[in-house]
Amino acid sequence: MQRREFMALGAATLASGLTAAQTASVPTPRATHPETLTQKPLIFDPKTLDGLSEKMIVSHHDNNYVGAVKRAKLIEEKIVALSSSANPFEFGALKREQMVALNSMILHEYYFDALGAAAAMDxxxxxxxxxxxxxxxxxxxxxxxxxxxxxxxxxxxxxxxxxxxxxxxxxxxxxxxxxxxxxxxxxxxxxxxxxxxxxxxxxxxxxxxxxxxxxxxxxxxxxxxxxx
Ligand SMILES: [Fe+2]
Missing domain, CATH: 3.55.40.20 (Iron/manganese superoxide dismutase, C-terminal domain)
Structure with a gap:
């Protein structure tokens, strides 16, 4: 830390009425990572599938997959906002739901990404x-x-x-x-x-x-x- 920054921090601390030790003990909130939870579009034209309707594929993507991405974001926000006084079972329940939503998001991406084009095994x-x-x-x-x-x-x-x-x-x-x-x-x-x-x-x-x-x-x- 530069001397100027140190002096500024000290002044701010005094102004807030907190000691330097008290300021240091205030935990920094854990950050969310919404940029890692962006929904992926279908990478093929669902009209071109053979025997799987556009309506079903789009509904599956837009409801089940996108729903999982939205849940994952919301759950992460709740986890980050959870106070340290929360019971372990409350925290554990959120972490369980987070795993369900994240895995649903990831697995649906593996599923949809491998659909849609005529090609052959190499x-x-x-x-x-x-x-x-x-x-x-x-x-x-x-x-x-x-x-x-x-x-x-x-x-x-x-x-x-x-x-x-x-x-x-x-x-x-x-x-x-x-x-x-x-x-x-x-x-x-x-x-x-x-x-x-x-x-x-x-x-x-x-x-x-x-x-x-x-x-x-x-x-x-x-x-x-x-x-x-
Ligand atoms: Fe699904």
Missing amino acids: GKLKSMLESSFRTVGEWENEFKKLALSLSGGSGWVFLVYNERLKRLENVWSWDHMHSLWDSKIILALDMYEHSYQMDFGSNAKGYIEAFFKNINWNVVNSRVSAIA
């Missing part, structure tokens, strides 16, 4: 799938079967690369907070009923097949390129 992705599942077809069958196991309920299915296992694996999540740690998401399929009820009713199998027809493999390839 050699690296195929090779890694064959190494982990024997054939690409066996991976796809397993992924779809896992997704179908969540029909009528809620959750996510992921193709992940796990750093501990050093291979690709299909994993499921019964909510936004349940996953295999140390994993990098390669492909995410939203199996909450809100993601398909409007177009498919309870026909989860039809939704899963439509999802596969609309995967933007260029995005999936780039996620694989980034891990190794």
Whole structure:
């Protein structure tokens, strides 16, 4: 601190009636980070999807995804504003809700970003799938079967690369907070009923097949390129 700044602080402290020690003990409020919680638009034209309606995709994005981003911002503001006298269970409840909202935001971005364009798997992705599942077809069958196991309920299915296992694996999540740690998401399929009820009713199998027809493999390839 420059001498001039020190003198100014001392004058301000005296003017406020606080001692320097008292001033130092006043905690600086933790900052919020709204710039990290901005909603992402769809990066494809939802009219161009094959078998997934524009109405359903836009509703899913604008209500469920954007709602999660807004909740994450609001919860962060409440956490920052929470007084130090709050009970641990109040703080813990907010932190739990923060994790639900943040993970919902992040997982929906993985889901929407990998939709929307005709493309093909590249050699690296195929090779890694064959190494982990024997054939690409066996991976796809397993992924779809896992997704179908969540029909009528809620959750996510992921193709992940796990750093501990050093291979690709299909994993499921019964909510936004349940996953295999140390994993990098390669492909995410939203199996909450809100993601398909409007177009498919309870026909989860039809939704899963439509999802596969609309995967933007260029995005999936780039996620694989980034891990190794
Ligand atoms: Fe969703």
